[in-house]
Amino acid sequence: MPHLRAVQDKPVRIVAGLMCGTSMDGLDMAICRIDRDRPSCELLAFETVPLPDELMASLRGDETGSLAAVAHWHRAIGEAYAQALAGFVRREGIALDLIGSHGQTVYHAHGEASLQLGDPCFLADALDCPVVSQFRQGDIALGGAGAPLVPYVDYRLVGRADRATMILNIGGIANFTVLPRRPCPPEAVMGFDCGPGNMIIDHIARRYTEGRQGADLDGRFASRGSVRRDVFDHLREHRFFGQRPPRSAGREQFGPAFADALIEAVAPVTDQDWLDLFATATELTAFAVYDAYRRFVAPSISVEEILLCGGGAHNGELARRIGRYFSNLPVAPTDSVGWPADAKEAMAFAFLASERVDERPANMPSVTGARRAVLLGSITAC
Template identity: 40%
Template sequence: MSDASALYLGLISGTSADGIDAALARFDDHQAPQLVDALTHPWPDALRTQILAVAQDETRLDLDAYGRLDVAIGQCFAEAAQALLARHPDRRGAVRAIGSHGQTLRHRPAGEHPFTLQVGDPSVIAERCGIDVVADFRRADVAAGGQGAPLLPAVHAMLLARPGRTRVVLNLGGIANITVLAASGAVSGFDTGPANGLVDAWYLRHHGRPYDADGAFAASGHVDAALLDALLADPYFALPPPKSTGREHFHLAWLASHARVPALPPADVQATLLELSARSIAEAIERHAPDAAEVLACGGGVHNGLLMRRLGQLLAPRALTSTAEHGVDPDYLEATAFAWLARQRLLGLPGNLPAVTGARGPRVLGAVHLAPR
């Protein structure tokens, strides 16, 4: 099969574990990924609960439990891929590879033994789908001294950069990250801190549902200035890039370590957490992209009307829009990027941007797991 006619399928479950995104992509003459079709495959409730508990360090796993979880997640990733492929039976043979990010359980790229851990057995996906799988994208960058994240800025640049204009691409997942597309063509980026992860976790605890639709619960409360100041004082926000973070840092136990939390109505805590996301994002953009005229948002947070309105206020006079207004689906940009990363691996081309991750140089990312022949 000629790579010019090949399709690639990307899979990812983000920090919030709100579903497995699957994206089928082709590539244009400039090698940029173009979305063909996509869907979000739901997690079984019990498995999602376990993932969140482990990711927030609320549950410790022995080796047997870890092995079972790795396979269970791999099976769900395979189901997501199969559900998307079932909508295109005539194109299945054109799919060259699946790029599976997996589910992050830990991300600790600093210290004497830096590591990042994504699970979801890729051999299970390859066996069930009959398609080669590329996985484990982050560790080569970490081994090269990098953060292993974010990995999307290269794709943001291909799809959304405009010569002579500085833009920021804002990904509102469980964790927020920004990509600065400078007018000069330079690309930089990093994780700013929480986006949806904390507000989702707090809402789940108090309402038993996975997310605060349109920020309604947060809108019913009031921002507590003292708690907000204490949260913003976390040293992560002041760290210079390159930097990345996740649920292993910004989780409910971290929130509970602040003395004011038990004294506040839950809705006030929710309002304060949403303000934390908005403020930390806006301050990061002001500090690192002061000349940006516009911010293009993607990820699940674009559907939180309250968060988007608050960001719009804080970012003014910069224009805040969804990437949808620029021809890029905000819900499946991450999954599309992992289709691109799979292609990069099979072509033997680098997938990281050292200026973003801090790695010692460009690296080919991912390991190939062959399907049955």
């Protein structure tokens, strides 16, 4: 395996970023060319692969895994990541210098503890290069939430001089980075979790289609439904929405238990009942984004554009609802600024891995609430 010093000395690195979010809808693998001096992060290749069905069923079906289950998940996820990336690299004919692996989040308690599984030793051995993982723990140790971490990448690489930008990632959870017009100091950047993204909608889709469909493709179900105002008015009072940032969320707040309780409360019988439930859940995601902006961002930053990334960027109905809340502010995918919407999160962890090797602190205390900037990630070199 190349010595870490050899990787540190390279002015341009080929780095793979791996990301599997709280929605657990597949492993995103982005291979990037990172120029340390400019700096820049160019996507060379991208692929999303499903993880083994048995592993996904176990992770989704066991909210409070035993120690034995967690240990086996840690190994199984690490092996699955290594097998997937090795195959991808082989097909693309690309040699890697470094890997950044976010791992699979199985538990997240804001400001207290966060656990990402996926033993990096399997990646380091299979790909013959160092791996950076466990990105959140350094921030948590200094009093931070450990999330979100991508605002640092947005600040370094995506901000614009001619307009204030919201970069909205809609994965299982929705979160945003708000960047004032450049130049701006890092402490002026805002970012935090808004609330549910695809998580509730995806769960309803699995229930409605009896597992045949894992998402509301392009919002087609929601577009045929009407918002249940009584249900929506109750959901918008959820205590999470009133919490001041820094804040972060996960399956503990808006996961299967929340979605199942919502389905049981509505008790849909007809197809139209289900379509109305889709519309209501989609409206909740759009509301959560705007409510977070209205309460905590608008008093200091007036956003001039919204850039979407994550799986939710493909949900046209959700994008339309978000646009209506923001009085028809321009809403476009991050592809328009050179960051493919599906790949952006994985690309970010490739860049964060490169920053760790360069020993640059990469959290943003203004976002996470940490006492100071700190190095993110542990380096594994088997």
